[in-house]
Amino acid sequence: MADNSDFGDFPLHQCVFKNDYKRLSQQIRTHDVGQKDIHGNTPLHLAVMLGRKECIQLLLGHGAPIKVKNLQGWTPLAEAISYGDRQTILSILRKLKQQSREVLEDRRPSLIRALKHIDDFYLELKWDFHSWVPLVSRILPSDICKIHKRGPCIRLDTTLVDFNDMRWERGDITFIFNGEAPPKQSLTVLDNKQKVFQRIRYQESEMELEDEVDILMCSDIMAAQMSTKNITFSRAQSGWLFREDKTEMVGNFKADFYGVNNMTLESRKRREHLSSEDIQKNKAIIDNISKGGWDNCEFDRRQSLTPPPDPDVKWEEYISCSPGIPPVLGRVPIAKENSKSFRATMAMSEEFPMTVEVLLDVLEVVAPFKQFQKLREFMTSKLPPGFPVKIEIPVFPTVSAKVTFTHFEWKTNLEDELFKLPHEYREDPNRFPDL
Template sequence: MSISNCSEEEDVYPLHECIFIGDVRKLSSLLRNHDVARKDKHGNTALHLAVMLGRKECVQLLLAHGAPVKVKNLAGWSPLAEAISYGDRQTISSLVRKLKQQAREQMERRRPDLIRALAQIQDFYMELKWDFHSWVPLVSRILPSDVCKIYKAGSGIRLDTTLVDFTDMKWERGDISFIFQGEKPPSESLTVLDNKAKVYQRVRYEETENEIEDEVDILMSSDILAAQMSTKGIAFTRAQSGWIFREDRKETVAGLYRSDIYTITGLVLESRKRREHLSTDDLQKNKAIIESLTKGNTQSLDTNGEPTRRASLNPPPESNIDWASYISSPPGLYPSLGRELVYKESSRNFRATIAMSDDFPLSVDMLLNVLEVIAPFKHFAKLRQFVAMKLPRGFPVKIDIPILPTVTAKITFQKFDFRDDIAPNLFLIPDDFVEDPLRFPDL
């Protein structure tokens, strides 16, 4: 990917202007010496505009030159979100494939450093306790808890948990082990064991064509969602104790780790939803389709035995907006280029606490490396996102973090031992386990 000329003015975006005009030949020429990832004043890349304006040839050309798919404009929407709104199935499929390819490439670049970092950490055993609670009383009574056991040896990680999955107020209990073997090739390095059913599943490195097309069906049949934890206004304040003589609050966590307690303010969970690509009839029919697909079932078959796929939508009305009108609009406030948005947003402020200790033997950087390995579990991905923030001094031995708009998780590091006697067979698939590639559809 080449970088644009230094002499190029900040408010000149030749790739973007080419997309508006629809000049594929000129775009091809410009891509030789311009940055395909550059954003304009609205935060849109050239790929954003190509998708919103339905320039299919431009989309394919930009993807062939490595245009990033996981990038958001000022409104927080990616090219994939805009493609779902436009409704062209081929474009959505191309973006999903490219997104997954770019994620694999990023992980492959990161992998050697990650394995090196893990190998440099002394082998250990650690326990994390998860307690889920809610400000909605009846919900709080039925939420799960779990003690996760983590073993680290060399570049291998094993996580034992009873909480298989936790999504949208639904969870699955079981006896699950997640194994990462850093010395193995990427396609074999991640394995999940169901210890009760005695089956295992390799975490898929590359999806099949059917799996890609199933995902496209789900995307075309669902709300376009964007949820993120905003930390722009975050602040850490020492918690106080005492009625008359106030002093900084301290606590010994798990009976071992002397900790300073901080109150966290300014955490905002922002949730946005779009559904301009869905009709009322769609919303009723698609609920059943999505439930079927997310359980790992293929959709109904046509007369040729092929899955029935969702067809492209009729394109939105042609935009009459010209380049000058678009680029002269205030940042983020340009006229609509596609369908009129059907949009809803909500936000919720969180106040939480965190216990930071200098006594814990692991560093935050070491923890981030471990959490990166087990990120396929959604709640651990949330924990990693939180720990990656600029925290006060020490190690976060106890944390309250929001997982869903109504649900908070309390994570306590209740045990940690450096060990040199962790059994190698913990990182192997038992001989009597059978492979089941569909045991965990979401992995």
């Protein structure tokens, strides 16, 4: 076994820092490849910031985690975009997709079991964006989603298809999730007007990954988080002269209304990797997206940036800095922070048949993510009594998003046909190019 007495508490980090690939290949067999140092950096963070390409590939080959953030809130992918080496960004992005699939597959059996234990039901929810500006309201979407759940299967029906020429394209679309089908066949989308279906792709093609790298390299590096720590609820009031607690019917359910206070979205962006021309193009790209999606945006294949100067920093200097305040190792950050407060409205009904816990179980099956446990703790411990039958949150100064649960009933006789592909439908793998 290799002697690591001179490599302290972070042997992999030191190997990377000193660009000692041979020593790293020995140490990586017996040490945690995802270990964080005092600054929250993993060995992969350091390898990316320092441009150690051989170390990067070795760490990725041994399963170095991609989603992990350092104390400054940045992942290895974010640091790779800043450094600007195209092949490194592509390798890390590919590994990120792979790790996400593996996590989902590891969780899949337990999630499917949880779904089977939930009684079958039918649910309708309405979601819409609205504005007090008339011309804006005309192009904002709204829809009533119909959700059927039977055993390990979920069916969702919607009427929104696409967004083109500043208008939402209406149609008749169905998503069918079959928990007992192989992963590559578990999620299917149907166009009920054209009578075609498309399997949701389980893995991106190399061309799609290359396109995503182009987008990452010419866009701001973004990080955002919504903290639930300081959120409080206060009863909403109604009436002009005689104020009283607001209670109204939401669908068929009597609900108490609450104000949601201290919702703060903290966002940061970095753009040290962008030229002045890139920054000007970004605004045009955002305008194009708002008018028709990525299809109207053209990207040239981005070339790797000139590497930043090699930092004149020794390991001892780096590791002795105050935690979370390391010296600059890669490109000098050009960062901007923003904090925005929201005041949302929520209607809670104790008459709604479904509980918050059951809703969370369903959501975790169809949209599992790393922070789900935090959401579960918040919704089961902090919410006022009842079920959130209506939620309204401002997303822009003039635009609010609203979700309303309009109908719910437990079902014991849902037909098998609801969750099967109709025989007359044909497969069209290109019907929904963005899926």
